Amino acid sequence: SLGTVVTERLLDAVCILLITGGTFLLQMPVFVRFFSETGTKIPSLLHLLTSPWFYVSLFSVIGVGVLLYYLLRMLSFYEKVKGVVRSVWEGVMSLRQVDHIGLFVFYTVAIWVCYFLHFYLTFFCFDFTSSLSLQAGLVMFVGGTFAVIVPTPNGAGPWHFAVITMMMLYGVSDADASMFALIVHGIQTLLVIVLGVYGWLHAMWVNRNATRP
Template sequence: MSKKSLIKLLKIIIPLGIGVFLIYYSLSSATPEERATLWENIKLANPWYVLLSLVFGVLSHLSRAYRWKYLLEPMGYKTGLANRFMAVMAAYLANLGIPRSGEFLRGALMTTYEEVPFEKAFGTIISERLADFIMLLLLVALAIGLQTDLLLEYFAEQNINPLYTLIFLVAVVAMIFVGFKIIKRAKSGFLLKIKSFAAGLVEGMLSVLQMKHKWAFITHTLFIWLMYVAMFWVIKFTIPEIAVAPFSVILAAFIIGSFSISVTNGGIGVYPIAIGALFVFFGFTKQGGEAFGWIIWGSQTLLVIVFGALSFLLLPLLNRNR
């Protein structure tokens, strides 16, 4: 096996291994009574609230697929909602295997089935992610406003600093800007190819400024994140103990889950543990908090697996003439 192949394999195995280890550690460190309580909470979860959470999840994914057209249309590409939706779901499924690979796959699928140049499709995805990141920061600000002292104390205890994420993003943007400046002056063959690719990427990213339906884009963005919070919030009614948790605590758990999901493949292992720790911090039992985390993570992951797998199957079938 070549060194390059080994590195790619390790990028998949290491995050997955961390997730599996955390699951094992969490369960093995619990007493038999605690494990029994955790399992009982999961078994007794009201399936109707889980189903409602899944409905909210599907609506958020549909809205994301619909919103995408507002970024593609300014560049002259009329794409089908079905293809956009299946590309989104296939991307989510890919992220379960290789973190952050879904964005590349999503752009590649639009190139394959809608003839949108990859660099332009990927540029729109970057703009989309930036809009989502702004929404996440707004929710962080709201959560801190509702539970300022307690949440900041929790961030300090867990060594979590959302400001680092913002600093990292600014640094990445600065590096990209410098890179574009260098490429812009390119005159050699290889750099000219990169320059052409970068031009398409920038065009895709700047499509957000050329939209005719800016308010529709903003409305869909707000709706997507409203559905994210709603699908998380309704799960609290599946655990009697957590059902009394105020919205501020649920929002704080949502934010912790959002940050933790990028640590391993799809948040496996980390997500329920992080949420359980948050609920413990606010005075709830570890078993109730982790049961909440497992139910929301398990149901939404199953949704992604089913819809993502169907998307991989149906995309070539529905586009066989392309």
């Protein structure tokens, strides 16, 4: 159901936030330097959060949201929206009915470990990245994970920028970092395509057998 899908995404968000927080604490100087070189100044962000205009804007957005809520209640599709919200809530609450919650958490963590290893193990395929530490891999993994939020095909562009920039902070040359990003992202994209085609063909085969008398 939609609620189950949303719940899975929420758990993914919690995992990546925990990974990001731990990585930031371990490699704070690298992140500060990255923000500085990309034009994102932490003092500016702190000034924004302490500015009264920020909170005026925030409460204005909340006010608009409340107004839209009451307007939606007056429209015909309010019940449809309400049904979607109820479905999402039921999906979130379905976590209480998981028989083996420990196994569920283990699989969730294991999936993210595999995500990371899928990226980090490629370091050992190149001489110029084989000496990079696990912490360096975490920094680039976090940066790349947030970069793919930008709506581009499989994160193409933003992912390359984040990985190349962070890799250069660890002493890798621009040319080598660019080559790494292009090759690794290309292989990962190819893997997604191959597995997607396999899944599509397998689903067709299963459905065909299911419809046979």
